[in-house]
Amino acid sequence: MRREAFAFVRDFAVAPPSELRVDRHYLLCASRGALRLEAHGKSWVLPPARAALIAAGEPIQVAIAQPVTTSSVLFDPAFAPEPAVPLTVFDLSPLARALVSECVAWPDGAEPLPPYARSVFGALVAVVWRLAQHPSPVTVPAGQSPELRRALALTYERLAEDVRFEDIADDVGLVPRSLARRFEDECAMTWRAVLRRMRVLRAIEELAAGEDSVTTIAHTVGYTSLSAFNAAFRELTGRTPTQYRATFRP
Known part of the structure; x- marks a missing residue:
């Protein structure tokens, strides 16, 4: 049995474009530096206080032009609904930032989430899916x-x-x-x-x-x-x- 959702913080060095594809819905946030994302003929920059919501199984290109620190939250498709579009970049609200920080206490694991953790991840889903309805207009065609x-x-x-x-x-x-x-x-x-x-x-x-x-x-x-x-x-x-x-x- 895999965990319904988990989160982690990671540092990345400069790296050329590479494909990212995961089997969970993926919330990717930058807290330091900026990432470049490309999918479906468009490019985005993901700086601090912005997030990308990526649907499970969706391939995207990620490039790291400067050292970056990211916070990632992954949701089992049975736990969170399908995002409206395969990739959305949007502004994080203070509440969403706080919830992401709280979720980092539960990394990947085999045991189920405790009730409090499930409620925190569930609240993050509600907030993020709502924020994703207002995507960033700053895109460049690829x-x-x-x-x-x-x-x-x-x-x-x-x-x-x-x-x-x-x-x-x-x-x-x-x-x-x-x-x-x-x-x-x-x-x-x-x-x-x-x-x-x-x-x-x-x-x-x-x-x-x-x-x-x-x-x-x-x-x-x-x-x-x-x-x-x-x-x-x-x-x-x-x-x-x-x-x-x-x-x-x-």
């Missing part, structure tokens, strides 16, 4: 065709530069009009909109990585104007960079 995936990779590599769409198209061997059509067809957004999202996601990673000033981070991700950076960041996250970083800490 692309399908080799040309578009290459264009996305080149764009990401050049975030700090004055990157030009025409140069990206030339480097992937397409005329700008053809590449623009690929972005519309595969991403349902323009290259410029993808670039803005990439810069915000990279900024989130930088905010989670240390104490660099917001101005320094703005320049790191390619903005020469702090006001433009703040406006783009707030448009996607609903917060300024300073407000967003403040949510990383309880």
